[in-house]
Amino acid sequence: MDLFEYQGKQYFARYDIPVSPGGPADTVDEAVKEAASAGYPVVVKAQVQVGGRGKAGGIKLADNEAEVREHAGNILGMDIKGHVVRRLWVEAASDIDEEYYVSFTLDRSEKKHLMMLSREGGVEIEVVAETNPEAIVKLHIDPVDGLSEAIARQACLDAQLPERAIEGATDILVKLYRCYDEGDCDLAEINPLILKPTGEVHALDAKVTLDDNAEFRHPEWDAFRGLTEMDEREKMAAEKNLQYIGLDGTVGIIANGAGLAMSTLDVVNQVGGSAANFLDIGGGANADVMAGALEVINFDENVKSIFINIFGGITRGEEVAKGIVEAMGRVDLKAPIVIRLDGTNAEEGRQILLDAGIPQDKLRSEPTMLDAARVAVELAN
Amino acid sequence: MAIFVDENTKVIVQGLTGGQGKYHGLRNRDYGTQVVAGVTPGKGGQDIDGIPIFNTVAEAVEATGATASFATVPPKFAPGAIMEAAEAGIGFIVCITEGIPAQDEAKVFNRLKRDFPGTRLLGPNCPGIISPGKCNIGITAGEIAQLPTADGPNVGIVSRSGTLTYQALYELKQRGIGVSTCVGIGGDPVPGTNFIDCLSEFQSDPETHAIMMLGEIGGSAEEEAAEYIAANVTKPMSAYIAGVTAPAGKKMGHAGAIVSGNKGTAQGKMDALAAAGVKVGLNPTEAGELMAEIVAAL
Numbered sequence A: 001m002d003l004f005e006y007q008g009k010q011y012f013a014r015y016d017i018p019v020s021p022g023g024p025a026d027t028v029d030e031a032v033k034e035a036a037s038a039g040y041p042v043v044v045k046a047q048v049q050v051g052g053r054g055k056a057g058g059i060k061l062a063d064n065e066a067e068v069r070e071h072a073g074n075i076l077g078m079d080i081k082g083h084v085v086r087r088l089w090v091e092a093a094s095d096i097d098e099e100y101y102v103s104f105t106l107d108r109s110e111k112k113h114l115m116m117l118s119r120e121g122g123v124e125i126e127v128v129a130e131t132n133p134e135a136i137v138k139l140h141i142d143p144v145d146g147l148s149e150a151i152a153r154q155a156c157l158d159a160q161l162p163e164r165a166i167e168g169a170t171d172i173l174v175k176l177y178r179c180y181d182e183g184d185c186d187l188a189e190i191n192p193l194i195l196k197p198t199g200e201v202h203a204l205d206a207k208v209t210l211d212d213n214a215e216f217r218h219p220e221w222d223a224f225r226g227l228t229e230m231d232e233r234e235k236m237a238a239e240k241n242l243q244y245i246g247l248d249g250t251v252g253i254i255a256n257g258a259g260l261a262m263s264t265l266d267v268v269n270q271v272g273g274s275a276a277n278f279l280d281i282g283g284g285a286n287a288d289v290m291a292g293a294l295e296v297i298n299f300d301e302n303v304k305s306i307f308i309n310i311f312g313g314i315t316r317g318e319e320v321a322k323g324i325v326e327a328m329g330r331v332d333l334k335a336p337i338v339i340r341l342d343g344t345n346a347e348e349g350r351q352i353l354l355d356a357g358i359p360q361d362k363l364r365s366e367p368t369m370l371d372a373a374r375v376a377v378e379l380a381n
Numbered sequence B: 001m002a003i004f005v006d007e008n009t010k011v012i013v014q015g016l017t018g019g020q021g022k023y024h025g026l027r028n029r030d031y032g033t034q035v036v037a038g039v040t041p042g043k044g045g046q047d048i049d050g051i052p053i054f055n056t057v058a059e060a061v062e063a064t065g066a067t068a069s070f071a072t073v074p075p076k077f078a079p080g081a082i083m084e085a086a087e088a089g090i091g092f093i094v095c096i097t098e099g100i101p102a103q104d105e106a107k108v109f110n111r112l113k114r115d116f117p118g119t120r121l122l123g124p125n126c127p128g129i130i131s132p133g134k135c136n137i138g139i140t141a142g143e144i145a146q147l148p149t150a151d152g153p154n155v156g157i158v159s160r161s162g163t164l165t166y167q168a169l170y171e172l173k174q175r176g177i178g179v180s181t182c183v184g185i186g187g188d189p190v191p192g193t194n195f196i197d198c199l200s201e202f203q204s205d206p207e208t209h210a211i212m213m214l215g216e217i218g219g220s221a222e223e224e225a226a227e228y229i230a231a232n233v234t235k236p237m238s239a240y241i242a243g244v245t246a247p248a249g250k251k252m253g254h255a256g257a258i259v260s261g262n263k264g265t266a267q268g269k270m271d272a273l274a275a276a277g278v279k280v281g282l283n284p285t286e287a288g289e290l291m292a293e294i295v296a297a298l
Helices: A005-014 A028-038 A065-075 A125-131 A149-158 A163-182 A212-217 A219-224 A232-239 A258-270 A287-299 A317-330 A346-355 A369-380 B019-031 B057-064 B078-087 B102-115 B162-174 B195-204 B221-232 B266-275 B284-297
Strands: A022-025 A042-046 A059-062 A088-092 A098-107 A112-118 A136-141 A185-195 A201-203 A207-210 A243-246 A251-255 A277-280 A305-312 A337-343 A363-365 B010-014 B034-039 B051-054 B068-071 B092-095 B120-122 B128-131 B135-138 B154-159 B178-184 B210-216 B237-242 B279-281
Touching: A005 A022, A005 A088, A005 A163, A005 A207, A005 A219, A022 A028, A028 A042, A028 A065, A028 A088, A042 A065, A059 A065, A065 A088, A098 A125, A098 A136, A098 A163, A112 A125, A112 A149, A112 A163, A112 B102, A125 A136, A136 A149, A149 A163, A163 A185, A163 A201, A207 A212, A212 B102, A232 A243, A232 A287, A251 A258, A251 A287, A251 A369, A258 A277, A258 A305, A258 A369, A258 B162, A258 B210, A258 B237, A277 A287, A287 A317, A305 A317, A305 A369, A305 B162, A317 A337, A317 A346, A337 A346, A337 A369, A337 B162, A346 A363, A369 B284, B010 B019, B010 B057, B010 B078, B019 B034, B019 B068, B019 B135, B034 B057, B051 B057, B057 B078, B068 B078, B068 B135, B078 B092, B078 B102, B102 B120, B154 B162, B154 B195, B162 B178, B162 B210, B162 B237, B162 B284, B178 B195, B195 B210, B195 B221, B210 B221, B210 B266, B210 B284, B221 B266, B237 B266, B237 B284, B266 B279, B279 B284
Parallel strands: A251 A277, A251 A305, A305 A337, A337 A363, B010 B034, B010 B068, B034 B051, B068 B092, B092 B120, B154 B178, B154 B210, B210 B237, B237 B279
Antiparallel strands: A022 A088, A042 A059, A042 A088, A098 A112, A098 A185, A112 A136, A185 A201, A185 A207, A243 A277, B128 B135, B128 B178
C-alpha cells in the first residue's frame, strides 16, 4: 500500500521523526483552519501519489488566509498527471538551509536492506545517480543486525553532511530505519530531508510503501485505507478478496495462479489484443470464487470478451468446469466467454462445459492458450 | 539422480494436523514420498493416518532421522517454524506459505546464512519440489510430471511461478519428455533458493540433460542467472518470462513481481537470457516447443 505524503508523515511521527506541524484538508475552509493552527506562513500541498506536484502547481506557499483560500481553491480538484486532487496537506512553512535525501529499501540481489543517503536532496535521486553518483552513499544493512547509531553517524560523515547536521541526521536515520523495519515498509524515503538555519534536521516530505503482507500486525494501518487510489473495479475486487489489477483493454482475464495470469495478459497482447485486467483466482477455482470474479469483470464496461485460462493441477478439470457452469447461472454476463481448460482431467471438464448446453455465442472452449487468446481477441475487436 | 530430494529423503510436515498440511502431506505420501512424521506443538503423541505427530522438530528428527521438512503453517508462524527446523538439523526446508512479511523473510534468510549455512530453504510462497517417481514435497500434482528415463534425455525445471511450473511439466509430459527434478523457487522478494542455486545443481546432475527456466517480472534474479549461465552452464536451456505487458509499479499477484521504473522488466530479462544462449519462448507453450527441439537434438 502506497501512502500519501500526509499519511507518511503521520506514520513517521509514530516513530518520533520530526515533521512540520500541519493537518489534512478536504475543503478550502478546512485548509484555512489547519493553516491557522499550524501558523503562517504555510505550504498548501496537493495529496496525490505521483511525482512532479510542484511543477504542476500543486504546492504553494501562503502568507495569509486570503492566499490559503486562493491556493486551496485552485489545487482541490486539480488534475495532476491523471490524478485528481481530493485532499490537501497544510503545514507550517520551513526555512531551509540545505536539502538532503535518505531512503531505505530492500536490495533483492543482496538480500539485505539498502540505505541511500545524499547531500543532494530535493531532486529525484535517479537524476543524482546519473549526474553525480559519488554524491550518494549506499550502505547495505544486515536485517539481523539492524542499523546502529555509530554506523548511521559514519554514513552521515561519508555523505559529507556539514558538522552541524550530523547529530540531527544520525538521529533521523536511526529512527527512519526503525520505522522501515518495525513499521514493515517496502520503502521509506525522505526527500528532502532539510537542515534549518536553527540547526534542526527534519522531514519535509514522506514517501512510504507499506508491505501488505504485514497488515496482520499493524491495526493502525486501518486509518490509511479508504483514500487509497483504487478504481471502482479494484475496490469491488478487494471486497471479494480477489487479486485484481485494473487495466485499459477490452479482454477480461481470469486465470489461476499469478504467473499464469501474467502469461495470459502477454498472450492476449501477442495476438493483437489488450487485457482489461489482471485477475488471479488462486489454486482452487470453485463456483463462489468464479462467480465473484465474473461479477467484477462484468462490472467493467470496457470488457467485450472474457478469457478464462485455467490449468488444473490438484484442482481437477471437472471441478473447475462445474464451478464455471454454476457461476454463469448466477451472473448475467454482458460479454462472451472463451475458456481454455487444461491439465488434470481437462477432457472431463470440457465435456461438462459442453453438456451444460450453454450456447456457443456465450461460452466457447478452445484447446490451447494461444487459440483461446485469438478467439477472445477476435470477439473483443 | 535428481537434485535436492530423492527416494532417500525423509520428510516431516510442520503443520500436518492443519487442513492444508494434512491434504498435501498425505498426497505427498501417496505419491511415494517418505513422509515420516508431523510436527504440531501440543499434539505430540497423536497420529494423522498413521503418521506420528511430535511436539517439536527436534523430537521428530531424533525419532525418525528426518532430513527434510515441509512447512505449511500460517505467515505469522512460518519464520519460527523455519528456524526451528534449521536448529533441529534439517538440511532442506520447503515452505509453501504465502504472505510472509518481507522484513521477516529477509531476517530468516540472513539468519540461516549466518548460523545454519548447511540448511537450504526453498520458498516461501512456492509450490515445492518434485523429483518424479522419487519424492514430491509441496503442492504439485504428481500425476502431471513425466518420469525420467535411465538414459535420458531428461529435463530439469526451475520456476518462480506455481501454475507456470505445472504448465511446464504438462508441456513436457505431452511430448513424453522426462523430468529429473522440478523446483518451484517461489514468487517472493527474498527466496531462500534462487535460480543460480538450482542451475548449478542441474549442471552437475548427470541425470539432467537440459534445463527449462520460468521467470517473471521484478527484481534481477533472471539477469543474474543469465550471467551465471553464460559462464557456467553448458547444458542447453529454454526459458519463458511472464509479465511482458505488466504495468510498472503494480504487484502482479506475487509479492516479488513488480516492475520498478525501468528495472525488472520482462523484456530486459528475455534479452539477458537470449544473450546467454538460452532459447526464449514468448509463451509457456513456445518454451515447451523449444525444449522439445533441444531434446530431439540431444
